Amino acid sequence: MKIALLALLFAAQADTAYFQQDIAYRIEATLDEGTDVLTARARLDYTNNSPDTLDSLYFHLELNAFRPNSAWARRELEYGERRFQDLGPDDHAFERITAIRVGDTPVRPEYRGAPDSTVVAIALPQPLPPGARTTVMIDWQTRLATEPRRQGRRGRHHDFAQWYPRIAVYDHTGWATRPLLPQGEFYGEYGTFDVTLDVAADQVIGATGVPVEGDPGWAAARAGGPEPWLKRDAYDAPAPQPLGLLDDAPAEGRKRVRWYAEDVHHFAWTANPDYIYEGGRIGDVAVHVLYQPGDTAWDDGVAVEHTKNAIAFFSDLFGPYPWPQITNVHRIEPGGTEFPMMIMDGSASEGLIVHEIAHQWVHGIFGNNEWREGWLDEGFGSFLTNWYFEAKGAPPSMWDSSLEGIRRMERAGQSQPIALESAEFRDPRTYSAMTYTKPSLVFRMLRDYLGEDTFRRALKVFYERKALQHVTEQDLRAAFETAAGEDLDWFFDQWIHTTATLDYRIESARARQEGSEWVATIEVAREGDAWMPVTLQVDGSARRLDSREPRQVVTLRLTERPTQAVLDPDNILLDIQIDNNRAAFEVTGSR
Numbered sequence: 001m002k003i004a005l006l007a008l009l010f011a012a013q014a015d016t017a018y019f020q021q022d023i024a025y026r027i028e029a030t031l032d033e034g035t036d037v038l039t040a041r042a043r044l045d046y047t048n049n050s051p052d053t054l055d056s057l058y059f060h061l062e063l064n065a066f067r068p069n070s071a072w073a074r075r076e077l078e079y080g081e082r083r084f085q086d087l088g089p090d091d092h093a094f095e096r097i098t099a100i101r102v103g104d105t106p107v108r109p110e111y112r113g114a115p116d117s118t119v120v121a122i123a124l125p126q127p128l129p130p131g132a133r134t135t136v137m138i139d140w141q142t143r144l145a146t147e148p149r150r151q152g153r154r155g156r157h158h159d160f161a162q163w164y165p166r167i168a169v170y171d172h173t174g175w176a177t178r179p180l181l182p183q184g185e186f187y188g189e190y191g192t193f194d195v196t197l198d199v200a201a202d203q204v205i206g207a208t209g210v211p212v213e214g215d216p217g218w219a220a221a222r223a224g225g226p227e228p229w230l231k232r233d234a235y236d237a238p239a240p241q242p243l244g245l246l247d248d249a250p251a252e253g254r255k256r257v258r259w260y261a262e263d264v265h266h267f268a269w270t271a272n273p274d275y276i277y278e279g280g281r282i283g284d285v286a287v288h289v290l291y292q293p294g295d296t297a298w299d300d301g302v303a304v305e306h307t308k309n310a311i312a313f314f315s316d317l318f319g320p321y322p323w324p325q326i327t328n329v330h331r332i333e334p335g336g337t338e339f340p341m342m343i344m345d346g347s348a349s350e351g352l353i354v355h356e357i358a359h360q361w362v363h364g365i366f367g368n369n370e371w372r373e374g375w376l377d378e379g380f381g382s383f384l385t386n387w388y389f390e391a392k393g394a395p396p397s398m399w400d401s402s403l404e405g406i407r408r409m410e411r412a413g414q415s416q417p418i419a420l421e422s423a424e425f426r427d428p429r430t431y432s433a434m435t436y437t438k439p440s441l442v443f444r445m446l447r448d449y450l451g452e453d454t455f456r457r458a459l460k461v462f463y464e465r466k467a468l469q470h471v472t473e474q475d476l477r478a479a480f481e482t483a484a485g486e487d488l489d490w491f492f493d494q495w496i497h498t499t500a501t502l503d504y505r506i507e508s509a510r511a512r513q514e515g516s517e518w519v520a521t522i523e524v525a526r527e528g529d530a531w532m533p534v535t536l537q538v539d540g541s542a543r544r545l546d547s548r549e550p551r552q553v554v555t556l557r558l559t560e561r562p563t564q565a566v567l568d569p570d571n572i573l574l575d576i577q578i579d580n581n582r583a584a585f586e587v588t589g590s591r
């Protein structure tokens with residue numbers, strides 16, 4: 001009886017205990033620029049660290065999103081866009097498995113979400129029990145789309161994002177196998193990547209990882225500044241173990257570069273013979289920047305400096321950048337996308353570079369599930385980007401347009417809970433407002449409520465506990481609660497999970513003289529369902545009200561006649577009506 005009970009307790013514990021699958025990829029790939037087709041072979045060693053026996057494995061074939069009839073293309077039709085639905089046979093992307101086996105057993109890829117083929121399942125020949133390892137060999141061919149979306153090709157420039165059969169995450173909720181959709185990006189399993197790329201000899205390559213063998217082309221493309229710091233020995237990379245796709249030596253006019261990376265959940269790369277290289281270093285981290293001819297906003301070390309400054313700022317905030325290098329490239333598409341050790345940017349704007357570098361932490365180091373909890377990724381990242389600019393001296397008014405935009409949506413009843421899954425938001429505009437903008441303001445409210453020191457301590461706690469792991473809202477809440485020493489459910493529940501609105505109002509502000517003193521009486525009313533401690537400022541002095549009650553009366557004894565009462569004087573709260581936040585005192589006559 002006792003033993004059975006213990007076993008039950010352990011079972012219950014095992015269900016909730018954190019686990020992370022272990023993956024190791026070896027990949028060989030060769031790019032034919034005549035057809036733009038990449039032919040590749042991967043060996044994936046997969047260790048099941050979960051408490052469950054697995055009977056299938058799932059992979060993302062994300063490039064299949066960028067073609068007609070994908071779930072992505074069909075979702076875009078709902079928003080009146082036809083970018084991928086109308087792409088012709090020479091222009092759309094594809095990612096096609098040509099052979100797959102588990103151990104020595106050939107298996108059949110199953111496209112259970114057809115016609116979408118961004119997720120493929122394979123049934124395992126034998127179930128994979130907890131603690132067991134299996135090996136999957138995959139041959140595939142892939143091509144990027146001429147219409148860029150994170151990935152893309154233009155002439156000889158190829159941006160290889162999400163280009164290999166990417167093992168889906170298996171976590172405490174099971175397999176994360178959503179098809180790739182316009183709203184919400186990545187979720188990845190951490191592991192090791194050993195990738196050999198065979199390309200034309202004049203290509204200049206940037207990638208996740210360090211080039212352990214071969215010439216990425218940086219020295220020849222260097223515009224000035226220091227010599228490229230390749231850091232070939234950053235890892236104790238094993239001797240190469242060929243997979244048999246590539247010949248012993250590259251063909252004439254070709255070259256091979258072997259890349260190696262550990263503790264990353266995605267491997268991206270880019271190749272362009274026209275890239276210009278500039279490098280630098282920040283502490284032990286090599287910085288590589290690859291830009292295009294005529295990029296006057298990138299050159300003379302400008303992009304290198306922005307990259308270094310952002311790495312320094314976020315290392316200080318959370319904890320050190322954990323990888324040996326960071327590569328920042330000028331990609332084909334505008335905007336930016338983050339990958340571990342690599343950011344692909346459409347411009348050298350400081351705001352864009354800082355935002356994508358922020359994602360090295362809130363995405364790369366803290367591996368959130370961006371389509372399930374996008375705010376943990378983009379909202380956090382947007383907040384951190386603004387914090388960087390605050391630290392550089394930007395005025396608080398930098399938040400005003402975000403505040404006004406969200407207040408307007410809330411007054412119109414158009415907000416949706418921040419915690420919704422990305423694909424559930426009613427349209428791209430609402431997704432963007434609720435995933436980037438509103439949560440950045442919510443983080444700002446939390447920082448103001450806790451104080452900056454406590455908030456910073458929470459980020460360190462989060463890093464110490466969760467660096468290079470998958471994270472959820474619960475992990476972040478726990479870090480803040482540890483640092484603050486108080487329960488914060490009231491905060492997260494309201495602001496992340498509801499659309500409750502907040503409106504404090506000064507109902508009345510009266511003052512009367514009593515001898516040499518003034519007695520000030522302020523009535524504060526709360527409308528709406530949300531509440532937050534709010535600062536009440538009377539002339540030069542401020543105090544924080546608990547503000548839970550719908551009506552509060554505050555009495556102050558003052559030496560001078562008060563003139564004005566103001567709620568939330570620093571304009572931090574998501575208070576949807578701020579014109580009722582201040583009032584001049586009415587003098588009611590002495591007694």
Ligand SMILES: [Zn+2]
Nearest residue numbers: 355359378381
């Ligand atoms: Zn972002």
